[in-house]
Amino acid sequence: DVKVTQSSRYLVKRTGEKVFLECVQDMDHENMFWYRQDPGLGLRLIYFSYDVKMKEKGDIPEGYSVSREKKERFSLILESASTNQTSMYLCASSFLPSSYNEQFFGPGTRLTVL
Amino acid sequence: DQQVKQNSPSLSVQEGRISILNCDYTNSMFDYFLWYKKYPAEGPTFLISISSIKDKNEDGRFTVFLNKSAKHLSLHIVPSQPGDSAVYFCAASAESGGGADGLTFGKGTHLIIQP
Numbered sequence: 001d002v003k004v005t006q007s008s009r010y011l012v013k014r015t016g017e018k019v020f021l022e023c024v025q026d027m028d029h030e031n032m033f034w035y036r037q038d039p040g041l042g043l044r045l046i047y048f049s050y051d052v053k054m055k056e057k058g059d060i061p062e063g064y065s066v067s068r069e070k071k072e073r074f075s076l077i078l079e080s081a082s083t084n085q086t087s088m089y090l091c092a093s094s095f096l097p098s099s100y101n102e103q104f105f106g107p108g109t110r111l112t113v114l
Numbered sequence: 115d116q117q118v119k120q121n122s123p124s125l126s127v128q129e130g131r132i133s134i135l136n137c138d139y140t141n142s143m144f145d146y147f148l149w150y151k152k153y154p155a156e157g158p159t160f161l162i163s164i165s166s167i168k169d170k171n172e173d174g175r176f177t178v179f180l181n182k183s184a185k186h187l188s189l190h191i192v193p194s195q196p197g198d199s200a201v202y203f204c205a206a207s208a209e210s211g212g213g214a215d216g217l218t219f220g221k222g223t224h225l226i227i228q229p
Contacts, residue, residue, distance in 0.1 A: 004157070009155075035219075040123070040221060041221060042120075042203060042219045042220055042221035042222050043158070043203060043205075043217075043219040044219070045217075045218075090157055090158070092157075102148065102160050102163065103160070103217060104160070105150075105157030105158045105159070106157050107155070107156055107157045108155070108156065108157050110155075
């Protein structure tokens with residue numbers, strides 16, 4: 001079974017804090033993704049990575065950065081958290097090459113920025 | 115501009131009946147479509163997919179239909195069961211061979227199965 005784990009299920013931070021969200025997958029997947037889910041907006045792609053040390057911007061990268069130092073780990077960084085970054089953050093991974101593009105998701109981190 | 119649209123935020127269906135969830139897309143480059151199911155406080159889980167070379171894919175109680183000319187797909191669940199109550203996301207991809215791009219998701223439809 002594919003396992004994607006996220007370091008925290010719930011996180012509360014203050015405005016201006018630096019926030020790290022960690023994601024680890026155990027299936028040797030090349031691709032890893034960070035999404036955020038907001039009511040009425042669905043899932044929106046923040047960043048993705050198709051290899052170690054490689055990263056690509058998604059649809060809403062502003063205010064975020066990422067780090068992929070090891071194949072199994074993909075970190076999302078909020079350099080200076082703001083209240084509009086309060087959201088559910090979902091990490092996903094997928095195999096490359098894949099003719100099915102199926103992504104496996106972690107359980108999510110509910111981040112609240114006060 | 116929303117490329118994947120799920121126009122029904124919620125849908126209520128009686129247990130045992132058919133649930134039909136709809137999804138429309140605008141990007142003609144999309145060639146692979148997926149449905150994900152999400153329970154509260156959990157990550158989405160893959161349900162079923164369809165390639166643009168097919169018009170139907172079936173897996174147990176779940177069937178996805180694709181109408182390329184109308185840029186429309188639908189997910190049929192029959193019979194509907196209480197455990198099917200969840201948010202369903204339609205997703206699309208323009209890369210069927212590489213997988214390097216993220217999926218484009220719709221906003222989701224909250225399916226409620228009434229006993």
